Amino acid sequence: MNLSLLVLLPVCTFLVLLLLQARFARQVALTGAVLQLLVCGYLLWQYLAVRDLGNTAPMLFETDQVWYAPLQIHYHTGVDGIAVAMILLTALIVLTGILVSWTIDKWQKEFFLLLLLLSAGAYGFFISLDLFTMFFFLEVAVIPKFLLIGIWGSGRKEYSAMKLALMLMAGSALVFVGLLGLYFGAGSFDMMTIAKTTLSQTSQSYIFIFLFSGFGIFAAMFPFHTWVPDGHASAPTAASMFLAGISMKLGGYGCLRVAVFLLPQAAHQYAWAIILLAAIAIIYGAFATMMQTDLKYINAYSSVSHCGFVLLGIGMLTETSVNGAVLQMISHGLMTALFFAAIGMIYSRTHTRMVASLGGLLKAMPFISTVFVIAGLCSLGLPGLSGFVAEMTVFMGAWQNPDTWYRVATVLACASIVVTAVYILRAAGKTIMGPLPENYAGLPDATWNEKTAAVLLVAAIVLMGVAPFLVTQLVHPGVENMMRQVDKLVTLN
Amino acid sequence: MLTDTFLLFRQEIMLALLLFFLVLYKLGRARPAAHLLPIMNWLLLLNLVVGLLFYDWQGVLFNGMYRTGELIVLEKNILNLAVWLISMQAYGWLRQHRHAAEVYLLLLTSLLGMFLMLSSGHMLILYVGLEMATIPLAAAVNFALSSKRSSEAAMKMIVSSAFASALLLLGISFLYGITGSLWLAEIPGMLHATPVVLFTFLLVFSGFAFKVSAVPFHLWTADVYEGAPVAVTAYLSVVSKAAMVFVLVTLLYSVFAPLEKTSHAVLVVLSLLTIITGNLFALRQQNIKRFLAFSSIAQIGFILVGISGYSQTANASVIFFLLVYVFSNLAAFGVVGWISTQTGKETIADYANLYRHNKTLSWILAIAVFSLAGVPPTAGFFGKFFLLTAGASKGDYLFISVAALNMVVSFYYYLRIIKAIFMEPGETGIAALSLPFWPQLSLWICTGGMLASGLLGVIYQYIYSISPSH
């Protein structure tokens, strides 16, 4: 199938929406999102079908068109299992994001336009095999976030929006310099070509710093994570979902696909630093979460902690751990999206997100509360939900790296599951359980759109948690290919 | 033979004809400006179209004093396009102006000077073109006749540029003394990197650095931009700057080619200085024109980064960026100018909640700002990417990193505008403004250009194919 369809579809929806009257905005957006999901489903089906036929090429559905011949810039797309999984995640979150924003009252049309633009960026990023195209889409996804937070956000929204935009832009500036290094080192922007060239150790180690820290900012790597709490907390629900669900995954995916895959020796050289930062992020993020009093801050800091697992998995550089990192990306995407959706639903009814002033919501809104609890349980790694599968794979993989200090880091990371339990249960205990304040007594429960969104996400989480083999089947060949490449190049030298 | 001559010369001839027309028009019965403006817009479109035809003519005239080629024609066309766009945008301002024809006369004379400069094969023509491009502009800056700021700006401009041309001339005179030739084609063969030559180079270079407002020769820029009428500011920041960059590239790449080592180093230093200074000053500006002045200084810094690449890619990237810059900056100035002439509001704070009543204007301004900042999918992203790629080809990554990180600073102030438009709770915001046909057309062209010129790879490819290989 033609992968460009994935980008064209949101763009077309965008155009239709642009030309239509504002009062049809949400219907159009929803239709577009449903179509996106269908196309993604078709992509999955096609992908599996082709793989079943025994096609073991690293990338499928490749198209390669010259875009800027003088600079060897191509529009080169292709997907492997990892990308397909990410694309599915994106489609799901876009759809649920639109559903959750159904009743947004200010500038509805613009809101959905930006959301669609954002999704186009994310799709493009995941299908790109050309570094320029990839970078292009990476940046496409930044500005809509700024607008979404700044216009529809709450609290210190302008400050947060600015901080987020600037930090992400700083990230992409670093990525950009790294890309130029790759380009002049290997003479091409094409990932598959660069993968075949071995750069010298010195240039690898320089380029890697730029690329990894650049993508690291997107992936909320400590100490570049501070955009996460403010940004998430101020963003409107759908934007929070998108930020945590997809945006941060752009970073993780980039770290993996660009930094590690193309610069394997440097990855081995810097593994200690990645692991150190990841372990700090995990533990420190978890402890910082424990002290938060605002539900969104809680989830945002916990995202820092959870994204640490992604980096930990990548840093350990074993096949299992990288597999785990990918799983964690997917799982975290689904889970935080659900969490933010639930928080948004609560906030839109009670107009507060402060843990201390909430309580007993299970009585007033059982559905939303149940969703909240499921998200929380997923976050603390309950088996049967996706978080468990991902975290355990990361741990197992991490442990396979026999270095003692790496194992200490792994144990520390494992320890975060306790802290996670503490903060999740504190939050859930205070908001969902306990006596219900009187002024919340008559609040309505979820509406149809919110229910649909929540059910979709919960279903995905449960599916992944109950039948992880489905996801690993999809993801694992991609990881295997990648790690084969990494190990091969490393053993060469 | 004769037709050949005329065809090679056709863009200049068209401009001269336009100037004649304006003089004659002035001689005739006095009519309101509203009568002249549509005519001028059509004529300038005609001018652009004539320039676009017969694009592949090249050759030399007047013993090599004048030369032209595909690249030069393209550069002139870019300038023509920009002038046409500005003319349409000036509609709001000139409609009420008693001396609309004179404004056109001045601007078109200046354009003619730029054409001469671009086509010059000899230092004399270069100098004459330069002065022809500058002096009328100083007068045009003064065209808000009763405004204190306007006359102050004009004074600053004429004094500064006279000083700059004095230094430039000193440089040219030394060049003459050293080489004995003023032919651009002959000079490079006789240059060697001796101290005197380097000093001469610095004098000439600074003369042009002044025109493109590179730091530390930029100080006039902001004051003049702020004081001048918006259309003139737009002209200064787009047309004049683009023309000067074209000439600077030619000078550096051909005339001073033997001094590449030094000139590269100078470019690296100046570009970083320019970017940083432009950014630092832009951060604090409240007046939007002054803000755009400093931001355009920062943009020039990026252009210098691109020039420092010394390659075909660099050449093409600079020209491509300037094309994009024409669209982006003119879109910004178009909106700013329209708001300024209609409401007199010129500070960023005035733009608070602009989106509430002026959706189209807001989006266009937003896209323009994004393009200036270099955000995809606008063309500005491609422009900046290529410039930095060109600059990086020398392998100096520290330099590129500093430049790239400065982009982040520039994001801050560009996003301030966006913040004002969309996020700040202005009491009511600026009331809904209606946009007449001409400015609207111009803005849509700019928007189209910003969106299309990046995504369509062919444009860059064409520019690349006609750029001289280095």
Place this chain on the structure above:
Amino acid sequence: MNGYAYLIWIPLLPLLGFVLMGLFGRTLRNASGMIGTLLLAGSTLLSFVAAYQYFFSDGKVNDVYRKITAFTITWLQFSPGVSIDMSLVIDPVSAMMLVVVCFVSLMVHVFSLGYMKGETRFATYYAYLSLFTFSMLGLVLAGNLFQVYIFWELVGVSSFLLIGFYYDRPSAVAASKKAFIVTRFADLGFLVGILVMAFYGQSLDIATLIGNLAAPQSAAYLSMTTAGFMGISALTWGLLLIFIGGAGKSAMFPLHIWLPDAMEGPTPVSALIHAATMVVAGVYLVARLFPVFSLDVSVMQVVTWTGIVSALLAALIACTQTDIKRVLAYSTMSQIGYMMFALGISGSGGEDGLGFMASMFHLFTHAFFKSLLFLCAGVIIHFVHSNDMRDMGGLRKLLPVTHVCFLVACLAISGIPPFAGFFSKEEILLAAYHANKPVYFIALFTAVLTAFYMFRLYFSVFWHKEPGHSPTHGEGALSMKLPLIVLLLCTVLAGFIPIASWVTVDGKTLATHMNPGFSVAPVVLSTLAILLAMRWYKKTSDTPDAAASALGPAFQTVSKKFYIDEAYLFVTRKIVFPFIGRPAAWIDRHIVDGAVNGIAGITGKLSQSVRAWQSGKVQSYALYFFSGIALLAIVFIYLWK
């Protein structure tokens, strides 16, 4: 297949119940109780069939009970050889547990029909119960270490949900959080232990793991004993960490603090989860991994001493508590301590395996009489509307059935023949006597204490004073009485079941020989303790208070549960929060984020400080212009060539 394919339905039926009631609870409402009970009855039936088939028909090959894997799929592949498989394994231990879990759970389901009647969240309650039963059955049948962990966590969460069932009571919320977090902390050990075992043992499948490690010269064993960290071998680390997990779930000292608080949940839940099934998961885990545990003497020592210390401490504390459920909770902890140390002192085969067998036997009998005790307590609380035994008294006439049941269960737990507890406890004491004398004496003392506090409870509730209550309602519906009676029968009869011939460490029948002489001491001592309790508590008297005040600070310490809760609170409130949590949040706000904002601030300052360049004076512009050229000239002509 191997004839056990139906095993999969045993956990699936409750899961089905959970899904049904979770999704359609609101429509099903009161019918959900019946549905849950019926589904579970199906499971129970199947489990009896399975146990019968296993023990009497095809489990035994050459006189040895073998492990039978009924079903397996690869659930999550980590690396070649290491994967989480979902498998169902039946062996003597799991067959026995299967029966216990299904049966007790069924009783509790039935009992709850009456006990929870009228509750608004009736369907939710049954959904949670079903979820718990599913998880517990999964845990019991798991053949993969990681699978154990999965169900382990699920059990934990269903326990959390059930403890917090009355979610609008802050104390219930706090208790559920505490239970979950403390066990989570222990699970961390389990998890890391699994990582260690999986890495060195090359497998997560329990049978394979045991196979890989059991032979002392195997590669896995060698690598595991040679690799080490901080001077302790990987094997010891792995087992110790796994044991921490088990100790947490089984409320062993010092991780027991959650169990008494967990009594905030509905009483039938306490009967099921916190008495009969979930809390013995730790014992079960050690039993499943027993061949590996027995490889490491030091870990076995840890198991033994943790068990015996917990048994003793809990018994001491139980003597001082006044909340009826808390007394039962501490007694549970004490009994599990028994099972645990019995495992710890057990050898790995033949006669030495007596401890193992005794532990399993005690697990089996304890499930019946402890759940009976809890259900009785449920009836009492239902009747009195209080948990405090000081509010009770003289209930024997008002609750006749309960009274008999409670009495029998008390006798059983005190080890008075011929009730079930006597048999299993005797075996344990016997094993201890042979293996470790100090442990034996402590165990004996604990047994006496047990008799004392159980009868203290019994007399306080049923005698002591005249009832202060007018009987508003009777003992409750048949659904509440029936389980009591059934469990009563089990309590009486379970001791006669020849566990020794079925559940042994090596699968071979263990010949047990009742030694009446040996039994005299414990039985007599326990009887004396009962008499003492009768003297003190049958009538209102001052003696207990006098005794308490005579003991002074010692009594105070015990009744404050040795201040262990306070110690934990100190660590969390005074150390973790202020010294780790708050600094982390502070650093994030002020240093990490401060750096980001600082960069922005510095840029702004810089911007402010350079503004003087743009002075507005055209002459100074020209001067800058010229100095610019001059500087460039100096730099590029003279300094840098």
Place this chain on the structure above:
Amino acid sequence: MNTVPLSHILFLSTALFFIGMYGLFTRRNMITMLMAIELMLNSVNINFVAFNKYLYPGKLDGLFFALFIITIAAAEAAVAIAIIINLYRTHRSIDVDDATDMKY
């Protein structure tokens, strides 16, 4: 004939240039500043003529250049004076320090 060496003439022109520059930097009256600029341009003219005469007597480039400079300087002066007059109208002063409204 006892010719003046080129270096003397260059010294003269350089001196003139810097005198002009000094005048530009220090005088407050705009007309005087304009005159100072004329001085600088004239020093350049001297350069051109001198180089032409001494170094390249066979060519005329330098002479022509000087002529063009003179012409253009006149044009420049005309525009400048027009601007100064307008400045006087708006500011009531031709002191350069009075025209510093726009800064920073």
